[in-house]
Amino acid sequence: MSRIRLKQIANFKQLDKELFGSSLLRNTDVVAFDVFDTLLFRRCDADDVQLGVARALGHSLGNDESSDIAILRVREQAYFDAAAENEFKGFDKDAHLDDINLAWVKRLAPNEPGRWSDLAAVARESKIRYEHWACFPNPATVPILQRLAGTGKRAVFVSDMYLGEAIVSDLLTANGLRQFFSAGYVSGDIALTKSSGRLFQHVLEKEGIDGSRMLHIGDNPHADGRRAIEHGIKAIVVRERDIPLKRMRFDHNYALQDRRWLGYNAASFASAASLQQVEPELHTIGRDVLGPPFSAFIHGLAEYCMRIRPDAVYFLSREGLLLKDLYDQLIATLQLPLPSGGYLCTSRLNAAVAAMRSFGWREITLKLGSHNKPTVSSIFSPLGFSRDELASIAGKCGISDIDQKFIIDSPTIARLVAHPILQDRAIRLGQNARNALHEYLEKRGFFNARSVVLVDVGWAGQIQEGLKIALSDSPAPIINVYYLGANQLAGERRRSGLNIRAYLADMEQYDWLGSATFEFVELFEIPSRALHGTVLGHNQGEPLFASEDSAERTPEHSDEPRIALLQEGICEYMLHYARYAAITKTSADHAKTYAINIVARIVRFPRRSELFFFSSLNHIANFGSSEHLQLAKVSSILSGKKFLDAVNNSHWRQGAAALGLGRFGALLLSLFQAPRISRTLPSQIEEQRIHDGASIAAWNPFSPLPHGFETDVRNRSFVLLEQGREASLHKTYRSPLTPFELAMLHLGLRATNLYLSVKKLNQFPADLLPLRAWLWREIYIRLPVHGKFGRLLRRVKRWITA
Numbered sequence: 001m002s003r004i005r006l007k008q009i010a011n012f013k014q015l016d017k018e019l020f021g022s023s024l025l026r027n028t029d030v031v032a033f034d035v036f037d038t039l040l041f042r043r044c045d046a047d048d049v050q051l052g053v054a055r056a057l058g059h060s061l062g063n064d065e066s067s068d069i070a071i072l073r074v075r076e077q078a079y080f081d082a083a084a085e086n087e088f089k090g091f092d093k094d095a096h097l098d099d100i101n102l103a104w105v106k107r108l109a110p111n112e113p114g115r116w117s118d119l120a121a122v123a124r125e126s127k128i129r130y131e132h133w134a135c136f137p138n139p140a141t142v143p144i145l146q147r148l149a150g151t152g153k154r155a156v157f158v159s160d161m162y163l164g165e166a167i168v169s170d171l172l173t174a175n176g177l178r179q180f181f182s183a184g185y186v187s188g189d190i191a192l193t194k195s196s197g198r199l200f201q202h203v204l205e206k207e208g209i210d211g212s213r214m215l216h217i218g219d220n221p222h223a224d225g226r227r228a229i230e231h232g233i234k235a236i237v238v239r240e241r242d243i244p245l246k247r248m249r250f251d252h253n254y255a256l257q258d259r260r261w262l263g264y265n266a267a268s269f270a271s272a273a274s275l276q277q278v279e280p281e282l283h284t285i286g287r288d289v290l291g292p293p294f295s296a297f298i299h300g301l302a303e304y305c306m307r308i309r310p311d312a313v314y315f316l317s318r319e320g321l322l323l324k325d326l327y328d329q330l331i332a333t334l335q336l337p338l339p340s341g342g343y344l345c346t347s348r349l350n351a352a353v354a355a356m357r358s359f360g361w362r363e364i365t366l367k368l369g370s371h372n373k374p375t376v377s378s379i380f381s382p383l384g385f386s387r388d389e390l391a392s393i394a395g396k397c398g399i400s401d402i403d404q405k406f407i408i409d410s411p412t413i414a415r416l417v418a419h420p421i422l423q424d425r426a427i428r429l430g431q432n433a434r435n436a437l438h439e440y441l442e443k444r445g446f447f448n449a450r451s452v453v454l455v456d457v458g459w460a461g462q463i464q465e466g467l468k469i470a471l472s473d474s475p476a477p478i479i480n481v482y483y484l485g486a487n488q489l490a491g492e493r494r495r496s497g498l499n500i501r502a503y504l505a506d507m508e509q510y511d512w513l514g515s516a517t518f519e520f521v522e523l524f525e526i527p528s529r530a531l532h533g534t535v536l537g538h539n540q541g542e543p544l545f546a547s548e549d550s551a552e553r554t555p556e557h558s559d560e561p562r563i564a565l566l567q568e569g570i571c572e573y574m575l576h577y578a579r580y581a582a583i584t585k586t587s588a589d590h591a592k593t594y595a596i597n598i599v600a601r602i603v604r605f606p607r608r609s610e611l612f613f614f615s616s617l618n619h620i621a622n623f624g625s626s627e628h629l630q631l632a633k634v635s636s637i638l639s640g641k642k643f644l645d646a647v648n649n650s651h652w653r654q655g656a657a658a659l660g661l662g663r664f665g666a667l668l669l670s671l672f673q674a675p676r677i678s679r680t681l682p683s684q685i686e687e688q689r690i691h692d693g694a695s696i697a698a699w700n701p702f703s704p705l706p707h708g709f710e711t712d713v714r715n716r717s718f719v720l721l722e723q724g725r726e727a728s729l730h731k732t733y734r735s736p737l738t739p740f741e742l743a744m745l746h747l748g749l750r751a752t753n754l755y756l757s758v759k760k761l762n763q764f765p766a767d768l769l770p771l772r773a774w775l776w777r778e779i780y781i782r783l784p785v786h787g788k789f790g791r792l793l794r795r796v797k798r799w800i801t802a
Contacts, residue, residue, distance in 0.1 A: 004234060006225045011240040012140035015217065018236060020147060024215060028234070030207050031148060033141070034194075034218030035159040035168055035186075037241045039177055040135045043272035044265065044580065045245075045252035049130045050075070052583035056126040060119060061108060065585060069256075071108065078103035079162075083191075091191035092198055097124060097162050128167060133579040136273040137175040145180040155181050158203055158216065160195055160223055162188040183207075194223040200231045244275075246781040254773055255584075262586040263594025264737075264769065267292055270576035271733060280728035281609060282562055286569020288736040289602055289610070290527055293504055294570050295577040296595035297484045298326045300503040300588035301455060304482060305338050309699045311449035311477070314344040316456040316463055317535055317543075319528040321713065322567055323455055326574045333578035342444060342704025344454070345543035346437070347535040351466025353382055354437045356430035358423055364408070366462060374406040376413070383425050393419055434470050436538040441471075443541035445704050451478040457524045458483025461493040461500050468498065484524060485517040491682050503588070504596055508685045512749055512766035513596040515677070516603035519670075520652040522631055523603065526559070526617050527566040531713050531720070543707070555618040562617075564717045565724035593767050594737075597745060601737055604654050604670050605663045605744050609729075615655050631655065667748055674752045678761040739774050746771050 009018060019025060033039050042049070054072040055065065063071070081103045082095035098120070105119040148155055159168055165186040172178035185203050192198040204211055211232025218224025221237050228235040251268065255261040271288055305313060315324040324341035331338045352366050364379060376399060380390060391402050397415040407413060416422065441447060454464055464481045479499065483490065486502035494500045494508075505514035517524070533546030533553045546553045580586060602610055615631050631652045643660050647669065650656035657665040746768060753763040 004229045004232065006221070006229055006235055006237065008221065008225070008237045008239060010238075012138060012144075012238055015140065015236065015238060016144055016147075019144065024234065025151065025153060027213065028153060028215045029209055029213040030154045030156060030215070032156050032158045032203065032214060032216040032233075033181075034216075034220070034224050035157050035172070036161065037219040037245065038217060038224075038238065039138055039141055039157065040171060040175060041138050041241070041244075041272070042134045042248070043136065043269040043576070044134055044583070045248040047072075047252050048248075048265075048584055049127070049134050052130050052585075053123055053126045055585055057105070057108070057119060057123050060122045074107050075100070075104050078107055081107075086191035089191075092187070092193045092196045094160070094187045094191045094193050095162055096164050096188040096191075097127065097167065098164075100162060101127075127163075128170075130583050131163070131167075131171060132174055133576075133583065134269075135171055135175060137177055139273075139277060142177070145177065149180055154207070156203065156207070157181050157184045158194065158199060159185070160187045160193045160199070164188040194218075194220075194227055197227040197230055200228055200233060204231065204233075243781050247777065250777050250780050254777070258770065258773070259587075259590045260593040260767070260769065261773070262584060263292065263296070263591040265584070266295075266577050266580045266586060266591060267573075267594060267736070269580040270573045274733045278730045278732055280565055280725050281731045282565040282613070282724060282728045283569040283572075284731070284733065285610065285613070286527065286566035287573045288569075289598060290523075290566060291570050291573025291577070292591070292598050292736075293484070293524070293595040294323075294326060294528070295330075295574045296588055296591040297503050298323065298330055298574070299577075299581065299591060301327060301453070301482050302330055302334070302336055302338065303588050304501065305453060306336060308451070308453070308480060309701070310339075310451045310453045310480060311700050312339055312342060312445065312702055312704060313453045313455065314342045314444075314446070314704065316454060317343065317345045317347065318530040318532065319457045319525060320344065320455060321530040321710065322528045322570065323457075325571060327455075329571070329574050330578045330581075333575075334582050337701075339701035340703035341455075343707060343710060344444065344446075345440070345535045345538075345707070346463060346467065348462050348466070349382060350433065350437070350535050350537055351463045351470065353429055353537070354433040355466040355469035356382075356426050356433070358430075359383065359417060359426035363426070364417070375403050376406055376416070377402040379406045380416075380422070383422065383429065385425070393421055433537055434473075437467075437470055438474070439541045440538040440543065445702060447476065448702065449477040450700070451480065453480045453482050455482045456484075457521075457528060458485045458490065458502060459487050459518075459521060460489035461486070461498055462489075464500070465493050465498055485514075485521070487518055488680075488682050504592065504599065508682050509687060510681055510684060510764065511596065512752065512764035513600040513745070513768065515764075516596075516600040519654060520603045520614075520631075522617070522619050522651060523599070523614065526614075526619060527563060527570070529556070529563060531560050531564070531716055532709070552620045555620060559617050561720045561724035561727060562613075564720040565728055567717065568721055593769060596767065597742070597769050598737055600745055601741050603652075604666050604748060605741060606655060606658055606666065609731075611655055611658055615652065615659065619651070663744070667744070667751075670748060671751055671755055674756055674764070675759050675761055678756055678759075678764070681762075737769075739771070739778060742769060742771055742774055 007018070009015060025031070036042070051068060051072050054075060055068050058065070058067050058071045079095060079100050082099040083093040086095055087093045101120040101123040102116065104123060105116050109115055109119060145155065157168070157172070161168060163186065165184045168186050169178055169184055172181070183206070185199060185206070187193045187199055190199075190202065192202050194200060200211075200216070204214065207214070212234075215234045215236070216224060216228040217236045217238065219238055219241055225235045225237040248268075251261065251265045255265055267288065270291065274284070313327065315321070315327070321343055324343055327341045331340070348366070352363060356363060363382070376394060377387065377390060385393070387402065394402050394416055397419060398412040399416060446452065454467070456463065461481060464479060468479055481498060481500040483500060483502040485505035486494070486500055486507065488507045490500050490502070491508045505511070505517035507515070507518070533548065533550065535543050536546055537544045577591070581591075606614070617631060619631060631650060647653050647656040654666040654669055657669040661668070749764070749766050749768060756763050
C-alpha cells in the first residue's frame with residue numbers, strides 16, 4: 001500500500017494516455033470517477049447557484065434582494081446543523097439536500113411550520129433547476145468513457161455531494177454520461193465522504209473488491225488523491241480546473257461589489273462549454289460578439305414591458321423575427337407574465353407609401369437619407385413608374401436624364417414633384433397601401449390592443465412614424481417604440497410626439513461606447529435579417545415580399561448560410577444568458593455595460609477575421625431601389641487620396657481604416673471625428689421616466705398568432721446552417737474582449753477626451769469596464785492565495801478595487 005504514489009496530471013488530454021498508454025488498467029476491475037469538476041463542469045461559481053437558490057427562497061418569503069446574502073448565511077448554519085446531527089450518530093459531517101433545506105426553512109420561518117414543506121420544495125426545485133442549467137459535460141471524458149466501456153472494466157461515480165445519487169444521476173443523464181456507469185455513490189445519501197476516506201471504504205465493500213483492484217480519478221489532491229491511496233486505491237488527480245475555478249470565484253466575488261461585472265459573468269456562462277473546443281468561427285462571433293448586445297437589448301425591452309404593460313408586443317420585419325425569438329426565450333426562462341411576441345410585416349418603403357397623401361417634402365427626405373448618391377430615378381422609385389414612364393414625365397418638366405444627381409432646390413425638380421400625373425399616382429398608391437395595411441393589421445389583432453410596443457433595431461423612427469400617420473384616420477392603439485439605438489432624427493421625431501425609447505445607444509444620451517452602434521449600424525441590421533425578402537405591401541391581409549429573384553434580393557442569398565450561423569450563435573447566447581439572469585437576478589442595466597464595451601471593441605478595434613467577414617457582407621438599400629451599399633472599401637494606403645475616399649464612402653469607416661492601417665488606423669479615425677460629433681450632438685436629455693401602464697386588473701395582454709410562413713423561414717434556416725458550417729472556418733475559442741483590447745478602449749477614450757479638451761469641446765462619458773479589476777483578476781488566478789503571499793495579494797486587491 002505504501003508503494004502507491006499519487007499521480008497528478010495537468011489536464012484531461014493527458015488522462016487518455018495515462019489510462020490506455022500504460023499498465024494502469026491491467027490489474028484494475030473498477031474505475032471510479034469524481035463527478036463535479038471531473039465529469040461535469042459548471043459554467044459559473046458554485047456560490048452563484050447557491051445564492052440564486054437563496055434569492056428564490058427569499059422571494060417566496062416576501063423578502064427583497066437586500067436579504068439574499070443573509071439568507072445564504074442562514075443556509076450555511078442549516079448545513080452545519082444537519083451535518084452535525086449525522087456526525088453525532090457516528091457518520092461524517094455531511095447531509096442530504098432535503099435535510100439541509102428543511103433545517104434552512106425552519107431557521108428562516110420558525111413560527112410558520114405550515115409553510116416548511118412548501119418552502120423546502122422551492123429550495124429543492126430551484127437548486128436542481130439551476131444545477132441543470134449550470135452543468136455541462138467535460139468533453140475530454142466522453143471519448144475516455146467510450147473507450148473504457150470497450151475494455152469491460154466496471155465504471156462507477158463517487159462524489160462528495162449533498163445532492164444525493166438520484167439528483168447526481170439525473171445531472172449525468174441530462175449531459176449524456178450516466179449510461180457509462182454501473183453504479184454511483186454519493187456522500188449525501190449515507191453521510192460518508194471521500195474527504196474522510198470512509199466513502200471509499202463503503203465503495204470497496206459494495207463493489208466487493210480490494211483497493212488494489214480500483215482506480216479513482218478526480219480533481220482534489222486530498223479527497224480524490226491521498227484519501228484514496230490510504231485505502232490502497234490507485235489515484236489520478238487532474239488539475240485542469242484549478243485556474244478556471246479561481247477565475248469563477250473571483251468573478252462571483254467581484255460581481256457582488258460591482259454589479260456591472262455580471263454582464264461579463266453572463267458572457268463567460270454562455271461560452272464556458274466552448275473553451276478549448278473547435279467551433280465554426282461565425283457561430284462563435286454570433287454567440288460571443290453579437291449575443292451580448294442583442295440579449296441586453298431584449299432584456300431591456302422585457303423590463304420596459306413589465307413597467308408599461310402593453311397588450312401586445314410586435315417585432316418589425318425583417319430584423320424582428322430573430323428579436324421575437326430572443327424575446328420569447330427570455331420571458332419564458334425568466335417566467336415573466338408578458339405576452340409572447342408577434343411578427344409584424346412592414347418596411348420603410350411600405351410604411352412610407354401607406355403614409356403618403358401626396359408626394360412632397362417628407363417623401364423626398366426619406367429617400368434622400370437612404371442613398372449615397374441620390375438620382376431623380378431613385379428618389380421617385382417608390383411611385384413604381386417604369387423608367388420610360390418617368391423619363392417621359394421628367395422630360396416635360398425639363399429633365400433630360402433621370403439618372404442625373406437629384407438637386408433639391410432645382411426648379412425642374414420642383415416642376416416634376418408638382419406634376420399632376422405624379423401626384424395622382426402618389427395619392428392612389430397611398431390610399432391603396434393604407435387600406436391593405438389596415439386589413440393586415442386587423443388580421444394580426446393590432447386593433448384589439450389598447451397599447452402596443454413596436455420593436456426594431458432602430459435608428460430614425462421612419463417606419464413607426466409612417467404607421468402612425470397611416471393610421472391617423474381611424475382609432476388605433478397607443479404606439480410605443482423600443483429601439484436598440486436612436487439617432488438624431490429619432491430624437492426629432494421623439495420631440496414631435498413619437499414615443500421612442502432606445503436602450504444601447506441614444507444620441508440624446510450620448511455615451512462614447514454605445515455611440516459606436518451608429519458608426520456601423522449594419523453590424524445589427526444584417527445579422528438579424530430574416531431569410532425572406534423585404535415587405536413591399538399587403539394583399540388580402542397577407543404580406544407581399546420581394547421575389548427571391550429580384551435585383552434587391554438576389555445578392556443576399558450568398559450571405560444567408562453565414563447569417564444563419566450567426567443567428568444560431570446569438571440564440572445560443574440568449575439561452576444561457578436568460579438562465580444566468582434567472583439564477584443571479586441580473587438586470588438589463590447590469591448586462592448593458594459589458595454589451596456596449598463589446599460593441600465599441602468590434603466597431604472601433606476589429607480583429608482581422610471580423611473585419612474581413614463583416615466587410616464582405618452584402619447590404620441593399622431596400623427602399624424602392626436595389627442600390628448596393630459598400631460596408632468597408634479596401635484601398636491601398638500608398639495613394640492617400642484614394643484611401644481617404646474609400647474610408648469616407650464606406651458605411652463602416654473604422655472598418656475601412658482598419659483594412660488599410662490596422663487597429664491603429666481605426667483608433668485615429670475615431671479620434672479625429674470626435675470634434676465633429678461633439679459639435680453636432682443634440683441637446684442631451686435625462687433618461688426618460690417610464691410611466692406605469694395599465695393596472696393589473698385592466699391589463700389585457702394577448703399573443704398574436706404567428707404567420708404561416710414563419711415556420712418555413714425557420715426550416716430553411718436549418719438547411720442553410722449546414723451549408724454555413726461547411727463554409728465557415730473552425731477555430732478554438734478566444735475571449736471576445738481581452739485585457740489588451742479593454743486597455744485599447746480605455747486608451748481610446750482618454751485620447752479622445754484629451755483631444756476634445758484641447759479643442760475646448762465637451763468630453764464624452766463612457767461606461768467602461770474597470771481595467772484595474774481585470775488586471776487583478778489575471779494576477780489572482782495565476783498566483784497562490786495562501787500564506788504571507790496571499791495576505792500581500794489581498795492588500796493589493798483592496799487597493800485595486802477601491
